[in-house]
Every structure is written in C-alpha cells, then in structure tokens.
Amino acid sequence: MIxxxxxxxxxxxxxxxxxxINQVGTxxxxxxxxxxxxxxxxxxxxxxxxxxxxxxLREDNDGDELLLYFLEKGDTCAMTLSCCLGQTKSEIRxxxxxxxxxxxxxxxxxxxxxANYKSWRKFVFASYHNRLNEMLSTIDSIAFLKxxxxxxxxxxxxxxxxxxxxxxxxxxxIAYELxxxxxxxxxxxxxxxxxxxxELHRNYILxxxx
Amino acid sequence: MIxxxxxxxxxxxxxxxxxxINQVGTxxxxxxxxxxxxxxxxxxxxxxxxxxxxxxLREDNDGDELLLYFLEKGDTCAMTLSCCLGQTKSEIRxxxxxxxxxxxxxxxxxxxxxANYKSWRKFVFASYHNRLNEMLSTIDSIAFLKxxxxxxxxxxxxxxxxxxxxxxxxxxxIAYELxxxxxxxxxxxxxxxxxxxxELHRNYILxxxx
DNA sequence: TTTTTTTAGTAACATGTGTTACATAAATCC
DNA sequence: GGATTTATGTAACACATGTTACTAAAAAAA
Numbered sequence: 001m002i003x004x005x006x007x008x009x010x011x012x013x014x015x016x017x018x019x020x021i022n023q024v025g026t027x028x029x030x031x032x033x034x035x036x037x038x039x040x041x042x043x044x045x046x047x048x049x050x051x052x053x054x055x056x057l058r059e060d061n062d063g064d065e066l067l068l069y070f071l072e073k074g075d076t077c078a079m080t081l082s083c084c085l086g087q088t089k090s091e092i093r094x095x096x097x098x099x100x101x102x103x104x105x106x107x108x109x110x111x112x113x114x115a116n117y118k119s120w121r122k123f124v125f126a127s128y129h130n131r132l133n134e135m136l137s138t139i140d141s142i143a144f145l146k147x148x149x150x151x152x153x154x155x156x157x158x159x160x161x162x163x164x165x166x167x168x169x170x171x172x173x174i175a176y177e178l179x180x181x182x183x184x185x186x187x188x189x190x191x192x193x194x195x196x197x198x199e200l201h202r203n204y205i206l207x208x209x210x
Numbered sequence: 211m212i213x214x215x216x217x218x219x220x221x222x223x224x225x226x227x228x229x230x231i232n233q234v235g236t237x238x239x240x241x242x243x244x245x246x247x248x249x250x251x252x253x254x255x256x257x258x259x260x261x262x263x264x265x266x267l268r269e270d271n272d273g274d275e276l277l278l279y280f281l282e283k284g285d286t287c288a289m290t291l292s293c294c295l296g297q298t299k300s301e302i303r304x305x306x307x308x309x310x311x312x313x314x315x316x317x318x319x320x321x322x323x324x325a326n327y328k329s330w331r332k333f334v335f336a337s338y339h340n341r342l343n344e345m346l347s348t349i350d351s352i353a354f355l356k357x358x359x360x361x362x363x364x365x366x367x368x369x370x371x372x373x374x375x376x377x378x379x380x381x382x383x384i385a386y387e388l389x390x391x392x393x394x395x396x397x398x399x400x401x402x403x404x405x406x407x408x409e410l411h412r413n414y415i416l417x418x419x420x
Numbered sequence: 421t422t423t424t425t426t427t428a429g430t431a432a433c434a435t436g437t438g439t440t441a442c443a444t445a446a447a448t449c450c
Numbered sequence: 451g452g453a454t455t456t457a458t459g460t461a462a463c464a465c466a467t468g469t470t471a472c473t474a475a476a477a478a479a480a
Contacts, residue, residue, distance in 0.1 A: 058346065060354040068349070082339040085332075091346055114324070114331055121324055122295075128338045129292040135345040136268065136301055139278070142352045143389055144270040147467070170427060179353055181468055186428060202427060202476060357437070380457060391438055396458060412446060412457060 005103065008050050008074060017117045021048075025103040030096050037094035043083045045104040049075050052100025053161040057093040057177070067154070067177035069134040070097060070161055078131035081124065085110070097161055148188045150178060152210060155198065159207045167205040215313065218260050218284060227327045231258075235313040240306050247304035253293045255314040259285050262310025263371040267303040267387070277364070277387035279344040280307060280371055288341035291334065295320070307371055358398045360388060362420060365408065369417045377415040 002022045010018065025048070030036065037043055039059055047054075054071040056079065071077060071094075083090050085107070113120040141150050154174065158167045171189065175182045189205070192198045199206040212232045219228065235258070240246065247253055249269055257264075264281040266289065281287060281304075293300050295317070323330040351360050364384065368377045381399065385392045399415070402408045409416040 058349060058353075060350065064354075066349070066353050078338070079342060082335070082342055085335045086339045088339075091343065111328070111331070115328070118321075118325070121321070125292070125295045128288070128342075129296045129298075132289060132292055132338075132341065132345070133301065135342070135349070139268060139276070139345070139349060139352065140270065142349065143268075143276050144274075172427080182428085183430085183469075184467060187430085187467090190429075200428085382457080392458090393439075393460085394437060397437095397460085400459075410458085 004050050004101070009048065012074075012123055013119050014117070017113065017120060020109070020113070021103065021105060024109055025105045028102045028104055029099070030102065031099050032096055034096045034100075035093070036096065036102075037077070037080065037090050037092065039091065039093050040089045042087070043080050043090055043107075045106055046080055046110065047077060048103040048105060049073055050101040050103060053097040054094050054100060055097045055177075057095065058091070059093065060179075064179055065093075065176050066179040068092065068138050069131075070157060072161070075130070076123075076127050078127045081110075081127065098163065147178070147180060147184060148191065151185065151188050152192065152197070154178060155192075155205065155207055156210045159210075165207065167207065168203065169205070170203060214260050214311070219258065222284075222333050223329050224327065227323065227330060230319070230323070231313065231315060234319055235315045238312045238314055239309070240312065241309050242306055244306045244310075245303070246306065246312075247287070247290065247300050247302065249301065249303050250299045252297070253290050253300055253317075255316055256290055256320065257287055258313040258315060259283055260311040260313060263307040264304050264310060265307045265387075267305065268301075269303065270389075274389055275303075275386050276389040278302065278348050279341075280367060282371070285340070286333075286337050288337045291320075291337065308373065357388070357390060357394060358401065361395065361398050362402065362407070364388060365402075365415065365417055366420045369420075375417065377417065378413065379415070380413060 002018070004027070005018050005022055005025075009021075013021070028047075030052075036047065036054065049071055051073055054077075056068045056071065056077070058066045058068050060066070077094060079090070079092050080094075082088075110124075114124065141153060145153070151174070154177070155167055158169065159165050162168060171185045172182045174189075175185045178185070189198065189200055193200050197207070197209055199208060212228070214237070215228050215232055219231075223231070238257075240262075246257065246264065259281055261283055264287075266278045266281065266287070268276045268278050270276070287304060289300070289302050290304075292298075320334075324334065351363060355363070361384070364387070365377055368379065369375050372378060381395045382392045384399075385395045388395070399408065399410055403410050407417075407419055409418060
C-alpha cells in the first residue's frame with residue numbers, strides 16, 4: 001500500500017505521515033455501484049481516493065435522488081470528515097461511479113494528525129474548500145441553469161469520468177440523478193442529438209461536442 | 211471587547227485563546243445592509259459574529275442573486291475561512307441583514323491556532339460542518355421544493371432573524387433573493403395571504419402562522 | 421422460437437413559473 | 451396641492467418542465 005500512497009499522496013504528506021497512514025489505514029477495492037456510505041449511517045472511517053470516481057447523492061423526503069458531485073483521485077469526502085468529527089449521521093449517500101481504489105483511515109487518528117501535521121491540516125482544509133466549491137457549482141447549476149444546460153454539463157462530467165469517454169446510462173438513470181423525469185430527459189437528449197452534440201444509442205450515449 | 215468575547219465564545223474557547231483573540235482581533239459594528247465581503251475580493255480577516263445576522267449571497271453570470279443562508283450569533287463564515295487559507299478570491303457576497311457586532315481576526319493567526327488549540331480546531335471543523343449542512347438545506351430547497359414552499363421558508367427565516375418578527379422587504383427584494391420575478395412573488399404572497407398564513411402591507415409582511 | 425422485460429420515442433395535455441403590460445394606491449418630491 | 455416615483459395587484463400569455471398514455475425496437479428470459 002505504501003507505494004500507492006506515495007504515488008497519490010506523496011506530494012501532499014511528509015514521509016512520517018505517509019508512514020502513519022500506511023500503518024492504520026486499510027486498502028480497499030470496490031466495484032462500480034458499490035455503496036460506500038448510506039444516508040443516516042454513522043461514518044467511522046475516512047476514505048482517501050486512489051483511483052476511480054465516487055458519486056455523492058442527496059435524497060428528498062419522497063426518496064428521490066439528486067447527484068451533488070463526484071469525488072476523484074486524490075479527493076476525500078469532506079462530508080464524511082464533517083460527520084466523523086461531529087459524530088453525526090451522514091446527510092448524503094456515496095456510491096462508486098466506477099471501480100475504485102481507496103485507503104480507509106479510522107477517524108480516531110484525525111484529531112491527532114490535525115494537531116501534529118501541518119500537511120494534514122492543509123489537506124483537510126483544502127478538502128473542505130473544494131467541497132464547498134463543488135456545492136456552490138451544484139447550486140449554480142440547479143438555481144441558474146435550465147434542464148438542457150444541466151443535462152449537457154452532466155453528460156460532460158460523466159464522459160470525463162468514464163474510462164472510454166462514453167456515458168453508460170439509461171435515460172431513466174439520468175433522470176434520477178438530475179431529479180427530473182425520464183420523458184423530459186429523452187426529449188432533451190433528442191434535441192441535443194439533433195443539434196449534433198451527442199449520438200443516442202440503447203444504454204449509452206456518445207458525446208461528440210460539449 | 212474581552213467581555214463580549216467571553217459571553218459569546220467563552221463556552222467554546224479556553225481563556226488563553228480568548229486572550230489571544232482579544233489581542234489581535236478588532237471589534238467592529240456595522241449597520242444593516244453593510245457589505246462585508248464582495249465576490250472576487252481577497253479576504254484577509256475572519257469574522258466572528260457576536261450579534262446580528264449576515265446574509266450570504268451567490269451571483270450568476272447575469273448579475274442576478276440567490277440567497278444561500280444566514281449567519282447568526284456564534285457563527286463564522288466557513289467560506290471565508292476557506293478563501294483565507296487557500297488564498298483564493300471569494301465566491302460569495304456577505305451583507306449584514308441586521309446591524310451586527312463582529313470581531314475581525316487576521317488570518318495569519320489561524321494556522322498557528324489550528325496547531326496549538328484543540329478548541330480552535332473544533333470550532334473551525336464545526337463551522338465547516340454547519341456550513342456544509344446549510345448548503346445542503348439550500349440545495350434541498352432549490353431542487354426539491356416549489357416556489358411557494360421556498361417562499362414560506364424564506365419568510366420564516368426572515369421573520370426569525372428580524373427583531374420584531376416582521377419581514378421588512380418589498381416583493382422585488384424577495385424576488386432577487388429567491389432568484390425569481392417580482393410578479394411571481396406577489397402572486398404567491400397573495401395566495402399565502404388568502405390561506406391566512408400572512409398579512410400583506412406596503413413594505414412589510416406580517417407572519418401569522420408558518 | 422416465442423414471450424416477456426427493458427429501453428426509448430413521441431403525442432397530448434397539465435402545471436408551475438417567467439414575461440409583458442397596465443392599473444391603482446401609497447409615499448415622496450417639487 | 452400637484453407631479454412623480456415606488457410598491458403592489460392582476461390579467462393574459464409564453465415557455466419549461468412534469469405527467470399520462472401509448473408505441474416500437476432491442477434485449478433477455480422462457
């Protein structure tokens with residue numbers, strides 16, 4: 001594990017801290033679609049993402065979802081941090097968007113590291129900073145954009161994150177994540193196809209230009 | 211200032227830290243409507259809120275606004291924290307909603323305090339936690355609620371924060387903060403009045419039940 | 421192969437929200 | 451007081467999005 005750590009977090013953490021992480025952390029590989037955190041659960045480990053992508057989702061009272069943002073290599077989940085430290089239940093759901101490699105760090109160490117390692121404090125604050133900005137982008141998107149623009153951004157993100165640059169989702173799945181209906185998604189996708197921006201197929205969508 | 215500090219932050223910080231804050235911080239009183247932070251500006255002080263309320267706003271490309279949330283007594287601005295530490299421009303605007311009393315702490319001290327005071331770390335992490343949750347509420351509101359429900363929540367918050375429990379805003383001002391149009395607000399307010407929930411007057415709104 | 425299920429396309433209509441236009445009343449300015 | 455500005459009310463209409471219903475093609479199951 002130490003090699004994975006050095007490759008992905010070596011530029012962030014000093015050797016001593018890397019060593020500590022290596023000692024207490026556990027390495028984990030999860031397949032696509034693996035549920036890492038559920039709403040209402042208590043989180044006791046903090047995930048450091050080595051590779052792959054994780055999607056963070058919010059749920060409304062009717063059980064309908066909304067995609068908040070993606071975590072990628074080098075990221076951690078500030079929401080988890082926040083829950084860990086406050087000993088509160090998770091407000092979000094985390095599911096692997098692709099297969100992913102993670103290092104799971106037990107939360108007990110975090111207070112200690114925050115006191116002792118400047119690089120750790122930097123990392124934690126940077127994580128919060130990034131996550132707040134992701135949340136702002138999400139708010140911008142929902143509040144200021146129309147559904148066709150949101151959809152286009154969504155497709156761009158999905159294609160970037162997927163290995164082959166192709167969006168492997170049904171219209172129904174897209175509708176769930178954007179919190180709209182399947183018919184609306186189909187309608188707007190067809191418009192985007194007519195504009196030459198995408199190419200529709202069963203179970204996948206090719207992105208031609210964004 | 212030390213008395214204000216003890217009253218409002220005494221339960222959070224140890225005496226030594228309170229003393230440090232007292233030494234480097236400056237006390238500030240601002241009237242209602244005072245712009246504390248502008249979008250794109252670099253923030254060099256962190257505000258600790260003693261009394262009053264501050265509204266945090268986001269702006270779109272057309273210059274239209276959206277109210278994100280309010281800061282109240284005992285809060286600080288995590289967004290500011292985030293900007294300070296990252297040396298990045300502010301992504302939000304902060305304007306006093308009521309007259310407010312603040313202690314302004316220069317950011318240079320923050321790294322030092324984060325290393326030395328457990329209570330400070332706790333405070334900073336709690337601030338991030340609270341702000342992330344406020345952002346989630348904002349997202350819930352925009353993504354899952356219809357405008358009439360959002361309006362009702364908005365009126366509730368405004369009334370709670372104002373001294374006399376009355377919403378002192380024109381329909382146009384409300385429309386700006388909810389990112390909709392004046393006509394829509396007038397229409398929905400009239401509906402709420404017909405339902406007996408509020409009472410409309412020129413320049414102010416009485417809340418009867420929420 | 422035949423049947424069933426999943427996915428996508430589309431029409432027709434309902435509803436919420438945004439826009440334009442105009443009227444009226446209250447407040448403010450000369 | 452009379453004129454002007456500001457705040458609100460309301461109608462009529464436009465448009466984006468949500469809903470229901472039905473069809474057809476593709477994939478999976480039998």
